[in-house]
Amino acid sequence: MWDYTPTVKDHFLNPRNVGDIPDADAIGEVGSLACGDALKLYLKLDENKDKIVDAKFQTFGCASAIASSSALTEMVKGKTLDEALSISNQEIAEFLGGLPEEKMHCSVMGQEALEVAIAKYRGEPIPEHDSEHDHGQAYPDHEGTIVCKCFGITDTFLKKVIETNKLTTAEQVTHFTKAGGACGGCIPKIQELIAEVLGQNNQPRTRPEKLSNLKKMQLIQEVLEKDIRPLLWADGGDLELLDIDGSKVQVAFRKACAGCASSGYTARMVEQKLREFVAEDIVVEEVAG
């Protein structure tokens, strides 16, 4: 059973603002029957067309999807459109006292519907997707391309969610956006997007001039954890650091990498990365064990 907070349970069992607004100023729809969740959000503005005076929703989905929608409608009432737009999916989750990580995509769906509704109201273009799946349509970007074909999710949308939620693994991205959760074919691409976003946030990395032995070992471990293992996970593999002796790094390949015919190639890739970020003289040895 999911560990839902009392607030999530309350908003699921007694959802606020279910229904529609016949003369709504803005309507945002995201999701589909095939995706397993969908949200239709109605907003009514005041006379000056500035503040949200009423909000209603209809949701197809699990308890946390219904609770997130209910929370969203409560949060936007009384806010200006710009204030509403600044609501992040984390704030929706916080309003509910937190969501299980696997359910964070429900909070993202709420925020997405809000953006679609406001973009449509303001006459900003919403691209029509030829697929029936339409998550991520809140991020119109003609440069944006579909990454996850199963759920129809674009790279622009993924990068935004990765950045705002500070995600570091493909699994987290799946929990927050559903991308990669069906066939898994786009997980390598998600890894690349994570690397891209992290790269933007970090200072450009240069190899340090001088390293004490301790610093060197720490840096080797850091590069293995942050840069190398996520790449292997994408292919169902893994590695374990067994020992560091001066510049000699001993690793053992695990899961799909163990006994993989191209493990020699993978070992060279690891070596190259370590030379790039740690020291020129690193030698990687694959050890059975």
Place this chain on the structure above:
Amino acid sequence: MKEIYLDNNATTKVDEAVFEEMRPYFCELYGNPSSMHFFGGQVQGKVNEARQRVAALLGASTDEIIFTACGTESDNAAIRSALEVFPDRRHVITSRVEHPAVLTQCRNLTQKGYRVTEIGVDSAGRLDLEELKAAVDEDTAIVSLMWANNETGVIFPVEEAAAIAKAKGALFHTDAVQAVGKIKIDMASSCIDMLSVSGHKLHAPKGIGVLYLRRGTPFRPFLVGGHQEKSRRAGTENAGAIIALGKACELAGTYMDIENSQVKAQRDRLQDALMASIPNARINGEGADRLPNTTSIAFEFVEGEAILLLLSELGICASSGSACTSGSLEPSHVLRAMGVPFTCAHGSIRFSLSRFTTDDEIDFVIKELPSIIQRLRQMSPFGREFLKSQV
């Protein structure tokens, strides 16, 4: 809150007679059955009796019964053994709707260079025997097909499938954890080589299983060490649980008629009433031969986890093939293999009954579920469109 337990394919209540049978074998009669002294010997005697009781339910001989820790262990042991017995055969056959205990293992084998064929099912969940016939060849080490599906209750023609496998010299294993106690099984007149049983699916405790191994079938043990179970499964016997399973099997034999009369009638009444009172619902596996205690119903325009939690508020315990309950994002592999329409794939609920289910409990679900579905449909954008179209 008093529970209305309709999730017996997940696990069952330990029958009180079963619990009483095992109770003395923890604090009082705690000897090791392998010991030479009288104190272990009396436990050994009781374990032997349990083995006879299990064998009787399966129509097997006592030397064909290997006690394990669970159904998953039995499944893993059977498949691994076949691969070790036939090192030159590099092909494994299973179905797309197997329990993960079999399917995960088979899929992992592809990474070790094995060819793995997953036989498909039709929209009612029935096995494609023609596909099986075409798939089995001289390279096939083992065919592993479940006797009855845990989600839909659909029964596979395992005897025919076993004959097809045997014709090419492959071993045949069946995961029968949902079938034992509900369907008459007679291994004496069968050609199945290996069969898995799980105690907690038939009113014995969790943590005890059986691998039936036909006499003369080559076998390599999964756990090695001591000489227990004729060296086919090392490790000190879980004597209390074995004794419990023996009693549970004896009772299952006694109550098998009830499963197929009283329980089946309750199941039929439940699904007929729900289908009559809730529009746009479908029974998963309708038209196929199914277990007497199981019904899986898909409701359009609503999501399964939400249904389960509203049922749970009323004390009703059921299960779902929906994505959101498991944390995965797609409906169950069983429903996908059956091609359940996407409009209702996310809204499937499984009710699985037992001999402890009462008529009042069935009445309560029949009374409460329609308003739950109605409530969620009124909340769902697709449900609202549907309800409007009904007016």
